[in-house]
Amino acid sequence: MTRIYPPSVVAKFGGTSVADFDAMNRSASIVLADHDVRLVVLSASAGVTNLLVELSEGLETHQQLDKLETLRAIQYNIISRLKQPSVISTEIDNLLNNIRHLAQTATISPSDALSDELVSHGELMSSLLFTEVLRERHAEAGWFDARSVMRTNSNFGCAEPELSTLHHQVETHLLPRLEQAIMVTQGFIGRDAAGHTTTLGRGGSDYTATLLGEALHAARVDIWTDVAGIYTTDPRIAPRAKRIDHISFSEASNMAAYGAKVLHPATLLPAMRKSIPVFVGSSKDIAAGGTLVHNTTDNPPRYRALAVRRKQTLLRLHSLDTQPSCSFLAQVFTILSHHAVTVDLVTTSENCIALALDATHATSGEDHVLTTALFTALSSHCRVEVETGLALVTLVGNQLTQATGVCKDVFAWLEEHTVRMICHGASNDNLCILLPADAADSAVKTLHYRLFE
Numbered sequence: 398m399t400r401i402y403p404p405s406v407v408a409k410f411g412g413t414s415v416a417d418f419d420a421m422n423r424s425a426s427i428v429l430a431d432h433d434v435r436l437v438v439l440s441a442s443a444g445v446t447n448l449l450v451e452l453s454e455g456l457e458t459h460q461q462l463d464k465l466e467t468l469r470a471i472q473y474n475i476i477s478r479l480k481q482p483s484v485i486s487t488e489i490d491n492l493l494n495n496i497r498h499l500a501q502t503a504t505i506s507p508s509d510a511l512s513d514e515l516v517s518h519g520e521l522m523s524s525l526l527f528t529e530v531l532r533e534r535h536a537e538a539g540w541f542d543a544r545s546v547m548r549t550n551s552n553f554g555c556a557e558p559e560l561s562t563l564h565h566q567v568e569t570h571l572l573p574r575l576e577q578a579i580m581v582t583q584g585f586i587g588r589d590a591a592g593h594t595t596t597l598g599r600g601g602s603d604y605t606a607t608l609l610g611e612a613l614h615a616a617r618v619d620i621w622t623d624v625a626g627i628y629t630t631d632p633r634i635a636p637r638a639k640r641i642d643h644i645s646f647s648e649a650s651n652m653a654a655y656g657a658k659v660l661h662p663a664t665l666l667p668a669m670r671k672s673i674p675v676f677v678g679s680s681k682d683i684a685a686g687g688t689l690v691h692n693t694t695d696n697p698p699r700y701r702a703l704a705v706r707r708k709q710t711l712l713r714l715h716s717l718d719t720q721p722s723c724s725f726l727a728q729v730f731t732i733l734s735h736h737a738v739t740v741d742l743v744t745t746s747e748n749c750i751a752l753a754l755d756a757t758h759a760t761s762g763e764d765h766v767l768t769t770a771l772f773t774a775l776s777s778h779c780r781v782e783v784e785t786g787l788a789l790v791t792l793v794g795n796q797l798t799q800a801t802g803v804c805k806d807v808f809a810w811l812e813e814h815t816v817r818m819i820c821h822g823a824s825n826d827n828l829c830i831l832l833p834a835d836a837a838d839s840a841v842k843t844l845h846y847r848l849f850e
């Protein structure tokens with residue numbers, strides 16, 4: 398069984414925590430201050446993944462040159478602050494050259510596989526630079542290519558890790574190196590069986606950290622970001638949001654699944670399987686403390702938090718059969734499963750099924766989910782209506798289905814909004830409301846004021 402001895406900590410730093418040299422230096426101080434940190438998982442520097450995604454979509458030459466120049470500037474702002482820039486600049490130049498070639502290919506024949514290959518360069522560059530920052534601070538630090546252990550399927554843009562292979566590879570390749578030095582690796586990226594680079598979906602570095610934490614039986618996983626913990630809602634929307642000091646896996650996992658961006662939706666699954674506590678804190682202000690996510694909390698409150706998931710699409714499928722038929726649901730879900738479409742919200746009427754689809758996490762966006770092949774398959778059974786530009790606001794709590802008056806109050810507070818769909822009852826612990834995207838912030842502010850302030 399794979400274990401790091403003594404039980405150790407995996408520390409993950411998000412984009413803002415490795416945005417520039419000063420941020421990297423602060424993050425390096427966090428790593429060096431805690432001797433239990435053996436493995437560091439990094440995101441790309443802030444903004445880099447977005448630039449790479451744009452390049453992977455195939456840009457006009459002048460736009461391409463602009464983006465390439467911006468990328469180069471981000472890397473060289475860091476390199477120029479190193480004591481010995483030449484140690485690393487050749488490797489970064491090679492990666493920047495690869496990016497340029499791949500971006501040119503993307504203008505001729507873009508593909509999801511090419512996109513993942515291109516996008517992976519953000520994490521490759523930040524991890525090389527961070528390793529150098531640690532070494533210049535006299536740490537024994539090594540760079541580790543996460544793709545050599547993170548085997549995934551070939552679902553480019555939102556690949557699923559293969560756990561048994563991952564655990565075996567970690568034991569064989571990563572564990573021995575952790576015994577010698579602090580290892581710095583990339584979040585977000587993996588490799589399929591054919592050797593192609595894959596990505597775990599936007600924000601996927603959190604997931605990498607807990608997956609590796611699970612494989613190593615880590616004592617804790619620390620997620621360092623730009624906010625001092627998990628709050629009752631996104632503090633950017635409701636500045637009076639309060640930090641939650643302790644939260645259970647199931648509550649935080651529910652928040653993440655319903656859009657609390659502070660954690661990738663799948664982050665807590667590996668941690669839950671092995672009961673590994675996950676700490677969330679700000680790399681800019683470690684004294685501010687943070688949130689500890691663990692097995693249970695005392696007296697879980699009725700209302701815990703509000704989450705919002707943007708870029709939602711409502712599909713309404715009207716059966717072509719005039720008579721209500723029990724096979725309609727079966728046909729539709731068979732097609733959805735065949736096209737790997739995950740549905741977490743559904744309501745039905747006699748002849749119509751309404752589904753909310755989420756495209757937030759696929760690196761390649763909405764088109765990845767709503768393919769022509771899907772529409773063709775559906776259209777032989779139903780008329781398809783698509784409504785985009787929606788957002789899902791979710792109240793996460795405990796035993797909400799046992800509470801009286803929740804719906805009455807929530808709907809009264811949201812009376813000025815056009816509610817497009819509601820889901821309540823399937824889960825005891827959340828109430829989901831789909832509404833126009835431009836109403837989401839105001840709905841969250843209103844609900845937050847009423848429920849938490």
Ligand code: ADP
Binds near residue numbers: 623632633
């Ligand atoms: P990183 O790049 O470090 O992974 P992210 O931008 O992915 O950081 O996540 C941090 C952001 O998550 C915060 O800046 C905040 O705006 C947002 N966020 C959304 N919901 C919450 C919440 N409930 N608590 C804290 N932050 C939240």
Ligand code: ASP
Binds near residue numbers: 440447601
């Ligand atoms: N760099 C990737 C993104 O921006 C993964 C991550 O940061 O977690 O989505």
Ligand code: MG
Binds near residue numbers: 411603659660
């Ligand atoms: Mg993130």
